[in-house]
Amino acid sequence: MEYGLLVMGAPYTSAAPHSALRFAKAVISRGHQVAGVFFYQEGIHNASSLMTPPQDELNMRDAWIALHHGHGVTLDVCIAAALRRGVMSEAEAKRHGQAHFNLDAPFELTGLGQLLTLQQRCDRLITFA
Amino acid sequence: MEYGLLVMGAPYTSAAPHSALRFAKAVISRGHQVAGVFFYQEGIHNASSLMTPPQDELNMRDAWIALHHGHGVTLDVCIAAALRRGVMSEAEAKRHGQAHFNLDAPFELTGLGQLLTLQQRCDRLITFA
Amino acid sequence: MSHEHERLVIIRHAPYSSNALREGLDVALVAAAFGQTVSLLFLGQGVLALLKEQAAGAPGQKATLPTIDMLEMYDIDQLLVPQSALDALNLQAAQLVDGATVVADDTLPELVQRHSYVMNF
Amino acid sequence: MSHEHERLVIIRHAPYSSNALREGLDVALVAAAFGQTVSLLFLGQGVLALLKEQAAGAPGQKATLPTIDMLEMYDIDQLLVPQSALDALNLQAAQLVDGATVVADDTLPELVQRHSYVMNF
Amino acid sequence: MLHVLNKPPHSEAAAQMLSTVAEGDGILLIEDAVQALLHADWQGWDAAADVSVCVLKEDAASRGLSGAALNSQAILVDMEGFVELTEQHTKILSWY
Amino acid sequence: MLHVLNKPPHSEAAAQMLSTVAEGDGILLIEDAVQALLHADWQGWDAAADVSVCVLKEDAASRGLSGAALNSQAILVDMEGFVELTEQHTKILSWY
Numbered sequence: 001m002e003y004g005l006l007v008m009g010a011p012y013t014s015a016a017p018h019s020a021l022r023f024a025k026a027v028i029s030r031g032h033q034v035a036g037v038f039f040y041q042e043g044i045h046n047a048s049s050l051m052t053p054p055q056d057e058l059n060m061r062d063a064w065i066a067l068h069h070g071h072g073v074t075l076d077v078c079i080a081a082a083l084r085r086g087v088m089s090e091a092e093a094k095r096h097g098q099a100h101f102n103l104d105a106p107f108e109l110t111g112l113g114q115l116l117t118l119q120q121r122c123d124r125l126i127t128f129a
Numbered sequence: 130m131e132y133g134l135l136v137m138g139a140p141y142t143s144a145a146p147h148s149a150l151r152f153a154k155a156v157i158s159r160g161h162q163v164a165g166v167f168f169y170q171e172g173i174h175n176a177s178s179l180m181t182p183p184q185d186e187l188n189m190r191d192a193w194i195a196l197h198h199g200h201g202v203t204l205d206v207c208i209a210a211a212l213r214r215g216v217m218s219e220a221e222a223k224r225h226g227q228a229h230f231n232l233d234a235p236f237e238l239t240g241l242g243q244l245l246t247l248q249q250r251c252d253r254l255i256t257f258a
Numbered sequence: 259m260s261h262e263h264e265r266l267v268i269i270r271h272a273p274y275s276s277n278a279l280r281e282g283l284d285v286a287l288v289a290a291a292f293g294q295t296v297s298l299l300f301l302g303q304g305v306l307a308l309l310k311e312q313a314a315g316a317p318g319q320k321a322t323l324p325t326i327d328m329l330e331m332y333d334i335d336q337l338l339v340p341q342s343a344l345d346a347l348n349l350q351a352a353q354l355v356d357g358a359t360v361v362a363d364d365t366l367p368e369l370v371q372r373h374s375y376v377m378n379f
Numbered sequence: 380m381s382h383e384h385e386r387l388v389i390i391r392h393a394p395y396s397s398n399a400l401r402e403g404l405d406v407a408l409v410a411a412a413f414g415q416t417v418s419l420l421f422l423g424q425g426v427l428a429l430l431k432e433q434a435a436g437a438p439g440q441k442a443t444l445p446t447i448d449m450l451e452m453y454d455i456d457q458l459l460v461p462q463s464a465l466d467a468l469n470l471q472a473a474q475l476v477d478g479a480t481v482v483a484d485d486t487l488p489e490l491v492q493r494h495s496y497v498m499n500f
Numbered sequence: 501m502l503h504v505l506n507k508p509p510h511s512e513a514a515a516q517m518l519s520t521v522a523e524g525d526g527i528l529l530i531e532d533a534v535q536a537l538l539h540a541d542w543q544g545w546d547a548a549a550d551v552s553v554c555v556l557k558e559d560a561a562s563r564g565l566s567g568a569a570l571n572s573q574a575i576l577v578d579m580e581g582f583v584e585l586t587e588q589h590t591k592i593l594s595w596y
Numbered sequence: 597m598l599h600v601l602n603k604p605p606h607s608e609a610a611a612q613m614l615s616t617v618a619e620g621d622g623i624l625l626i627e628d629a630v631q632a633l634l635h636a637d638w639q640g641w642d643a644a645a646d647v648s649v650c651v652l653k654e655d656a657a658s659r660g661l662s663g664a665a666l667n668s669q670a671i672l673v674d675m676e677g678f679v680e681l682t683e684q685h686t687k688i689l690s691w692y
Contacts, residue, residue: 086216
């Protein structure tokens with residue numbers, strides 16, 4: 001089966017990203033596919049390239065990227081939720097006259113429509129918030 | 130009297146920064162001083178230079194900066210809380226091999242000791258979380 | 259009648275104190291714009307989003323009442339509130355915006371079951 | 380005895396589910412390192428931070444129990460728990476780490492009053 | 501001591517606050533706590549004999565609860581009134 | 597439908613979940629919800645005749661509640677068991 005995940009909690013604030021990551025790995029180890037993860041609300045902070053946890057702690061962004069490279073999981077981030085919270089790509093940074101940015105591939109800024117598409121495409125959608 | 134503020138909520142997630150800002154302005158209009166604001170926990174997101182709310186909404190960072198320039202309010206951000214959540218200055222970015230950063234003056238990254246100093250220096254410390 | 263592509267968005271957060279309410283409504287609006295039939299269920303603190311006497315927000319905080327008022331334009335006309343949620347806040351149905359419908363609590367399980375997409379905000 | 384520079388840090392969040400617990404403990408540790416006398420009061424969900432049988436966190440989540448165990452080294456030896464907070468979780472004092480002290484609920488107002496610095500986490 | 505509550509009146513934070521309130525303290529309700537206006541029987545209204553309970557007026561208005569305030573014994577204050585309360589009490593404890 | 601709860605058993609989220617549970621649904625308790633192991637009288641244990649209530653084992657262990665689990669009628673599942681539950685139920689609703 002194909003699974004989609006909606007993540008709405010920030011690392012180091014909520015257990016949601018941790019539960020979501022462990023769930024995604026278990027889904028894969030049971031022979032299913034994780035089609036994509038959609039980050040919304042506080043979840044958009046998972047995509048921040050500037051996140052710098054202490055060395056003895058998991059870097060959540062790196063963990064998502066490993067999931068992308070290992071299993072083709074798409075990592076979509078709601079653009080409206082991200083911009084108002086200070087997470088943006090190089091393209092958005094240019095558009096807004098910013099010299100800096102903190103989101104890059106394989107994370108993609110996208111609209112909420114992508115969440116609905118993910119839900120329709122997948123056999124299961126599960127929220128971690 | 131001198132007031133210190135501890136802000137622990139993020140803009141667009143919590144009402145705390147909004148209440149804190151309105152409180153700070155009222156403190157000043159009653160003839161007191163706001164010595165400083167210390168940002169901790171989710172409050173560190175107030176300092177993000179990449180925060181880009183819709184045009185009809187207040188940019189919280191700009192509002193804090195106006196308070197700094199108008200009334201000499203120091204804007205201190207807990208460095209440990211900020212780094213793990215993806216907010217860092219140019220100096221920290223260099224230290225961590227990052228090409229980008231999202232915190233600059235008048236916000237200052239500092240340790241928790243600064244919060245205790247603020248509390249001891251001020252006649253009142255009030256938390257918004 | 260089939261409810262194959264009907265969506266239920268459950269709103270459980272009060273205005274102003276977080277962005278959860280607004281971002282939940284955004285999902286409802288986008289789904290409606292994509293042609294889905296969308297109903298809203300307001301539970302707990304979420305009921306406060308329907309109070310019609312809400313004033314404009316304190317400086318800098320955007321109000322959500324205008325968005326609630328806009329829902330009908332998007333053909334979102336099911337704004338459901340369980341009686342117990344009203345009671346818990348000592349509110350009367352007359353204090354809510356036009357279009358809010360009070361439903362009996364024992365209809366909730368069936369309501370949630372019959373929608374193909376259900377999301378909590 | 381004067382409590383002029385004594386600090387009370389109130390912990391109200393459970394382990395793992397947020398960073399509030401850890402960042403509250405950090406304030407206590409830093410204050411102790413600055414030479415202040417620090418007491419901790421555990422209310423509500425915060426009491427769960429004192430359960431001695433906590434295992435290591437699920438992968439990637441840092442446990443807070445080692446920090447609790449470290450408090451004594453910083454001369455933070457007042458770990459106070461109101462009886463009602465234990466009762467609400469159906470816990471016994473024996474399930475808590477050594478050093479936790481159960482206090483009567485009616486001592487709380489005076490406890491909070493007598494510290495010059497009180498902070499909630 | 502001034503207790504500042506921003507969570508609903510039946511929240512855990514509110515109960516925790518009430519368990520620590522002492523004679524002579526003040527209580528100020530802001531943000532979601534202004535919902536206490538809907539609950540005439542809320543325990544906090546009579547927390548202690550000489551504890552005054554104030555409500556932040558603008559937060560009540562933005563949440564559509566100004567009407568409820570008219571029927572309540574609550575003392576409504578604006579932001580300047582909030583500051584005044586912090587002038588009167590040397591210690592401030594926020595419950596959130 | 598599988599209901600996934602991550603808030604404590606006496607939270608508003610838990611009560612809201614219980615108000616929507618139907619016959620044949622499943623309940624899974626994760627994160628803070630595993631505290632239900634401490635409450636033998638929690639309403640959710642008998643939410644409905646044929647509703648099974650599972651508890652995520654690793655979250656109970658990390659929170660020091662494995663001992664409480666031994667004395668409970670709860671069905672303990674690991675992460676693979678969590679996935680299995682989502683295989684059995686076509687719809688999943690998270691309460692947080």
